Amino acid sequence: MTQPLIITAAVNGAETMREHNPNVPYTPEEIALEAVRCREAGASMVHVHGREDDGTPTQARGAFAEILTEIRERSDILVQFSTGGAVWMSVEERIEALDLRPDMATLTTGTVNFGEDVFQNSLPLIRTIAERLNQYSVRPEIEIFDTGMVDTALRLVKEGLLAGPLHFDFVLGVPGGMGGRPENLDFLVGMIPEGSTWTVAGIGRYELALAKKAIDMGGHVRVGLEDNVFVSKGVLAKGSHELVAQVAEYARARGREIATPAIARELLSLG
Numbered sequence: 306m307t308q309p310l311i312i313t314a315a316v317n318g319a320e321t322m323r324e325h326n327p328n329v330p331y332t333p334e335e336i337a338l339e340a341v342r343c344r345e346a347g348a349s350m351v352h353v354h355g356r357e358d359d360g361t362p363t364q365a366r367g368a369f370a371e372i373l374t375e376i377r378e379r380s381d382i383l384v385q386f387s388t389g390g391a392v393w394m395s396v397e398e399r400i401e402a403l404d405l406r407p408d409m410a411t412l413t414t415g416t417v418n419f420g421e422d423v424f425q426n427s428l429p430l431i432r433t434i435a436e437r438l439n440q441y442s443v444r445p446e447i448e449i450f451d452t453g454m455v456d457t458a459l460r461l462v463k464e465g466l467l468a469g470p471l472h473f474d475f476v477l478g479v480p481g482g483m484g485g486r487p488e489n490l491d492f493l494v495g496m497i498p499e500g501s502t503w504t505v506a507g508i509g510r511y512e513l514a515l516a517k518k519a520i521d522m523g524g525h526v527r528v529g530l531e532d533n534v535f536v537s538k539g540v541l542a543k544g545s546h547e548l549v550a551q552v553a554e555y556a557r558a559r560g561r562e563i564a565t566p567a568i569a570r571e572l573l574s575l576g
């Protein structure tokens with residue numbers, strides 16, 4: 306049976322600035338209010354990065370603590386922390402908030418060119434993050450920017466650092482990573498172990514097309530201003546909630562039920 310659809314809202318990221326879309330939330334309160342709007346629109350999980358009040362990316366524990374408090378005061382939405390942060394950050398900075406025990410956190414299993422930059426994730430660095438996730442019993446969403454990252458995730462399973470059922474996020478269309486062609490999604494889904502769950506995050510113009518494909522395939526979707534700032538060609542989204550509403554509407558039209566946070570928790574084995 307097809308699972309209810311988990312929609313994750315990636316509300317801010319580290320790279321999207323107000324110059325790109327004036328509606329990107331920076332402060333913990335802004336992030337929480339947007340999370341509430343996304344929940345109302347159909348999201349069951351929010352993927353968050355820390356920001357200073359001026360928008361500078363931060364992975365500081367204090368920033369994440371405030372974000373978590375502000376969201377939990379207002380919503381039952383599941384909260385997923387980024388451990389990717391921004392490309393210049395050290396691994397210690399990227400994982401210093403994990404003791405706050407968010408519902409999930411990301412784990413990128415490889416290095417990838419990221420526009421003009423490099424998103425560095427050596428094998429020792431990946432193991433450090435996986436060990437910290439295990440220490441605080443935080444379930445990972447395995448971020449896949451290219452095919453070899455799936456193999457590395459499977460290697461970590463053999464090493465005992467990751468345990469099934471695994472949950473993957475295929476991030477397609479980052480300049481330097483795997484492109485957003487639909488057949489790339491088919492290929493990646495074919496690589497993952499039976500019993501895994503997966504979501505897709507199409508970057509920029511690939512977001513909606515890949516989300517629709519994932520909904521039709523029985524997978525899950527991530528949308529939001531971290532990945533794409535437009536709701537249609539040339540029209541800026543009023544916030545991630547507008548992108549969530551767009552995919553929720555498509556899913557309903559296709560007869561796909563939308564997961565609540567409680568259902569998403571079950572589907573993702575979050576305990």
Ligand code: KMH
Pocket residue numbers: 318319320387388389390391392411412413419424448
């Ligand atoms: N900002 C990117 C360099 C994640 O959140 O885990 C990394 C990223 C992945 O956004």
Ligand code: ZN
Pocket residue numbers: 315318319352354387389531
């Ligand atoms: Zn992110």
